[in-house]
Amino acid sequence: MITASINRPVQRQEESAKPAAISLRPDLQEIADLIAPSTKVLDLGCGNGELLEYLIQHKQVRGRGIELSEAGVLTCVRRGLSVRQGILQEGLADYPANSMDTVSEPNAPVFG
Numbered sequence: 001m002i003t004a005s006i007n008r009p010v011q012r013q014e015e016s017a018k019p020a021a022i023s024l025r026p027d028l029q030e031i032a033d034l035i036a037p038s039t040k041v042l043d044l045g046c047g048n049g050e051l052l053e054y055l056i057q058h059k060q061v062r063g064r065g066i067e068l069s070e071a072g073v074l075t076c077v078r079r080g081l082s083v084r085q086g087i088l089q090e091g092l093a094d095y096p097a098n099s100m101d102t103v104s105e106p107n108a109p110v111f112g
Contacts, residue, residue, distance in 0.1 A: 024054055031104055035059060039101035042066070044088055049076035051106060056081070061102075066091035 024032060028051045035041060037059040043052045046065030049072070055061045065083040067073050076083040084091050 024050065028054070028106060031106055032059070035061065035102050035104070037061070040099070042095060042100040042103045044091075044103060044105040045107050046076060046081075046083060047072050047107075049079050049081045049083065051104065052076070052081050052083075053079050064095075 031051060032054055035055060039059075039061050041052070041055055041061045041063040043049075043055075043063060043065040046052050046067045047069075049065060049067075052063045052065050056063050063081070065076060065081060066088060067076065067083055067085060068087060070085065073083050073085040084094065
């Protein structure tokens with residue numbers, strides 16, 4: 001389907017359906033930059049799903065998350081993300097060894 005309007009070039013519908021740009025926090029952007037496109041990602045403590053959503057939309061990853069807070073899980077579900085609620089020790093049992101290419105934990109302490 002092609003749409004047109006006054007003073008605008010003709011656009012194909014699929015061109016206008018591109019995902020909106022998501023601006024990540026600087027720390028999350030650094031993590032996103034390290035993750036290869038089209039990989040399987042498990043986001044531990046995914047919070048509101050901001051990083052996971054970005055990776056799915058912009059890097060075409062197959063992503064899942066684990067989040068403790070009910071509010072975080074609900075926000076993720078509203079975003080259409082696949083997220084499990086629970087503590088990490090329980091949630092990790094759902095994923096056999098080598099089932100993911102990358103595991104991210106944005107809130108992990110940094111030692112240096």
